[in-house]
Amino acid sequence: MTQQKTTSFDIAYKAGVSQSTVSRALSGSPLVGKETRIKIQAIAKELNYKVDKNASNLRSQKTKTLAVLLFDEAGTDNTMINPFFLTMIGSITQAAAAYQYDVLLSFQQLSDDWYADYEESHRADGVICLGYGDYLTYNEKAHDLIHSNAHFVTWGPVIAGQESCFVGCDNTSSAAQAVDHLFHSGREKVAFIGGADEHCPEFYQRYQGYKTAFSNSKKTLNPRLHVNAQNSEQSGFQAVQSLILTQESFDALFCASDLIAIGAIKALREHNIAIPREVAVIGFDDIPSASYVSPALTTIRQNTVDAGRILVEKILQSIHGEQPESEFLPAQLIIRKSCGTI
Amino acid sequence: MTQQKTTSFDIAYKAGVSQSTVSRALSGSPLVGKETRIKIQAIAKELNYKVDKNASNLRSQKTKTLAVLLFDEAGTDNTMINPFFLTMIGSITQAAAAYQYDVLLSFQQLSDDWYADYEESHRADGVICLGYGDYLTYNEKAHDLIHSNAHFVTWGPVIAGQESCFVGCDNTSSAAQAVDHLFHSGREKVAFIGGADEHCPEFYQRYQGYKTAFSNSKKTLNPRLHVNAQNSEQSGFQAVQSLILTQESFDALFCASDLIAIGAIKALREHNIAIPREVAVIGFDDIPSASYVSPALTTIRQNTVDAGRILVEKILQSIHGEQPESEFLPAQLIIRKSCGTI
DNA sequence: TATTTGAGTAATATCGTTTACATTGTAAAA
DNA sequence: TTTTACAATGTAAACGATATTACTCAAATA
Numbered sequence: 014m015t016q017q018k019t020t021s022f023d024i025a026y027k028a029g030v031s032q033s034t035v036s037r038a039l040s041g042s043p044l045v046g047k048e049t050r051i052k053i054q055a056i057a058k059e060l061n062y063k064v065d066k067n068a069s070n071l072r073s074q075k076t077k078t079l080a081v082l083l084f085d086e087a088g089t090d091n092t093m094i095n096p097f098f099l100t101m102i103g104s105i106t107q108a109a110a111a112y113q114y115d116v117l118l119s120f121q122q123l124s125d126d127w128y129a130d131y132e133e134s135h136r137a138d139g140v141i142c143l144g145y146g147d148y149l150t151y152n153e154k155a156h157d158l159i160h161s162n163a164h165f166v167t168w169g170p171v172i173a174g175q176e177s178c179f180v181g182c183d184n185t186s187s188a189a190q191a192v193d194h195l196f197h198s199g200r201e202k203v204a205f206i207g208g209a210d211e212h213c214p215e216f217y218q219r220y221q222g223y224k225t226a227f228s229n230s231k232k233t234l235n236p237r238l239h240v241n242a243q244n245s246e247q248s249g250f251q252a253v254q255s256l257i258l259t260q261e262s263f264d265a266l267f268c269a270s271d272l273i274a275i276g277a278i279k280a281l282r283e284h285n286i287a288i289p290r291e292v293a294v295i296g297f298d299d300i301p302s303a304s305y306v307s308p309a310l311t312t313i314r315q316n317t318v319d320a321g322r323i324l325v326e327k328i329l330q331s332i333h334g335e336q337p338e339s340e341f342l343p344a345q346l347i348i349r350k351s352c353g354t355i
Numbered sequence: 356m357t358q359q360k361t362t363s364f365d366i367a368y369k370a371g372v373s374q375s376t377v378s379r380a381l382s383g384s385p386l387v388g389k390e391t392r393i394k395i396q397a398i399a400k401e402l403n404y405k406v407d408k409n410a411s412n413l414r415s416q417k418t419k420t421l422a423v424l425l426f427d428e429a430g431t432d433n434t435m436i437n438p439f440f441l442t443m444i445g446s447i448t449q450a451a452a453a454y455q456y457d458v459l460l461s462f463q464q465l466s467d468d469w470y471a472d473y474e475e476s477h478r479a480d481g482v483i484c485l486g487y488g489d490y491l492t493y494n495e496k497a498h499d500l501i502h503s504n505a506h507f508v509t510w511g512p513v514i515a516g517q518e519s520c521f522v523g524c525d526n527t528s529s530a531a532q533a534v535d536h537l538f539h540s541g542r543e544k545v546a547f548i549g550g551a552d553e554h555c556p557e558f559y560q561r562y563q564g565y566k567t568a569f570s571n572s573k574k575t576l577n578p579r580l581h582v583n584a585q586n587s588e589q590s591g592f593q594a595v596q597s598l599i600l601t602q603e604s605f606d607a608l609f610c611a612s613d614l615i616a617i618g619a620i621k622a623l624r625e626h627n628i629a630i631p632r633e634v635a636v637i638g639f640d641d642i643p644s645a646s647y648v649s650p651a652l653t654t655i656r657q658n659t660v661d662a663g664r665i666l667v668e669k670i671l672q673s674i675h676g677e678q679p680e681s682e683f684l685p686a687q688l689i690i691r692k693s694c695g696t697i
Numbered sequence: 698t699a700t701t702t703g704a705g706t707a708a709t710a711t712c713g714t715t716t717a718c719a720t721t722g723t724a725a726a727a
Numbered sequence: 728t729t730t731t732a733c734a735a736t737g738t739a740a741a742c743g744a745t746a747t748t749a750c751t752c753a754a755a756t757a
Contacts, residue, residue, distance in 0.1 A: 415712085
């Protein structure tokens with residue numbers, strides 16, 4: 014029942030070779046003869062032998078494991094995890110598997126020990142950070158880490174002057190594209206719903222894109238058509254409600270996220286404003302629900318599969334001693350009914 | 356730059372004690388004097404020392420890590436991971452963290468090596484399986500594992516005669532409750548949309564609940580009101596379309612999943628059947644989109660937070676040598692507009 | 698005073714690999 | 728025949744901790 018664990022010595026004994034030969038044979042070293050290898054592999058299979066990961070890691074000082082650290086600002090209510098990040102975790106895991114890496118998952122509080130807890134304790138060879146916003150952009154500890162050859166990449170807005178590697182979606186130009194689409198379909202008075210302060214860099218970039226579209230089209234931007242909102246349905250609802258109350262006229266809403274857009278749609282409907290006839294709506298993210306609201310939401314889709322793969326590739330580069338570059342990912346405008354061109 | 360890694364020897368040297376004392380002091384052993392402990396802790400912090408996980412694991416033969424294995428039948432198209440499982444992964448990770456366990460995540464193909472790859476190779480102390488359906492219920496390899504004190508629990512339907520520990524939602528009685536709710540709001544001809552073969556045990560149990568509700572209310576079940584469907588929007592759409600074509604009369608649909616229900620709603624709408632006036636609809640799962648379809652979908656919510664916590668508790672019991680019992684989790688009927696009682 | 702006790706610490710043996718280095722055997726080159 | 732080269736294997740030293748056993752030195756007991 015509680016049989017002794019099979020070790021490489023058991024295999025060696027049964028195969029009549031030394032333990033080191035077993036190790037070499039199973040790790041695919043070219044230094045071992047073909048016959049010997051086959052024999053050893055057969056015995057290993059028969060005895061149901063598996064290399065002990067801890068011993069192997071300890072000796073080789075590699076773990077073949079990536080830590081994925083998720084900082085979810087949900088804060089007190091840990092129940093709801095941002096679905097976008099969950100999807101990302103999925104694609105990271107799959108990308109990592111393609112390189113024979115395991116993924117160690119952890120939800121974090123914003124702390125300075127995240128790195129030590131994973132790479133320095135040899136749990137993982139590198140760390141992928143999700144949801145850290147611009148925390149790692151200017152943080153002093155992060156600065157130190159970068160200069161002590163730490164291995165980590167961050168999903169987040171790519172901003173000039175960042176020292177470490179960031180991978181993020183091309184917020185600015187895809188936002189510009191969305192607003193441009195509204196212009197081309199005849200809308201003029203496009204409002205922006207979402208935070209525009211630098212504290213939430215993603216929203217800020219999307220706001221920049223919104224402005225770019227205006228200047229590219231030589232249209233003048235009405236600052237009263239910008240209303241702040243947090244990334245939630247409720248906040249989007251309130252923002253649009255207050256916009257309506259200002260009596261300011263508008264014929265389209267560009268929302269900084271789908272959640273905001275969904276709240277916005279609710280507010281419009283409550284005031285009997287027809288979508289898209291009177292007001293067109295565009296969101297950002299393409300969360301699953303976006304296609305189910307009515308009218309179905311036009312939005313910008315970030316390719317999470319590519320994102321996961323690229324994050325993994327960058328962190329592996331870093332582990333192998335290269336210095337990965339930050340990278341923008343293109344996003345795609347998904348046109349549905351809410352913007353009125355379908 | 357590439358400074359030598361700090362080990363417990365460095366601490367020992369600086370503190371003027373032996374290395375073993377350092378180990379004890381930091382692992383909270385009561386065998387070490389108070390002054391010595393404080394001194395050692397201070398030095399450890401100063402030198403930014405972290406216990407090497409691999410060395411520690413190797414020696415102690417424990418990893419403080421749980422493997423979460425997700426078998427997602429999506430198959431060829433790995434892009435879309437079942438959002439329900441993603442949520443589950445989140446709650447498992449958070450529950451595990453509460454017990455100071457890490458989570459190692461892996462997507463699997465259906466294979467017989469999943470166990471060896473994780474616990475036998477000492478990557479993890481135990482394994483939580485998601486999405487294995489009834490694979491582990493009757494599988495011979497699983498049988499062997501159970502009798503060789505392997506540590507694993509499975510999320511899935513609890514079925515009599517299972518040898519290992521399963522945790523699943525109480526499909527049968529919550530389905531019965533949902534159908535009962537339809538009866539009480541005056542519906543008579545309730546159809547069931549979803550597979551009823553034992554191959555998908557969850558759906559089968561939900562079908563059993565549907566039947567139970569009929570027999571409890573002494574109503575006779577019309578077998579022509581049962582249409583098979585897979586767990587997808589498209590399949591739900593087709594199923595309901597074919598039901599409509601049979602000309603069989605019905606005033607409510609109980610769908611085995613929300614995705615099916617969403618497809619069903621589409622089909623009804625295409626035939627200009629009013630929801631809920633002519634036909635009420637109830638789903639199962641409460642995926643995020645359920646509240647966004649229109650009319651908002653009445654459904655049955657599985658409590659993923661509890662589920663994650665219980666899975667973790669069971670696997671820890673198993674690791675500690677106890678024999679955890681399988682367990683049902685209650686589910687909750689979430690009443691929205693699609694069933695017409697709101 | 699001699700002996701016991703026990704708290705605190707030191708010494709040492711693992712845990713199961715990987716890997717640098719040493720050794721052997723065989724065949725080609727001198 | 729002797730040397731050389733190379734391929735295949737063996738030997739043994741890490742890797743960095745934990746666990747067990749053995750020691751020290753004070754206070755308590757006889």
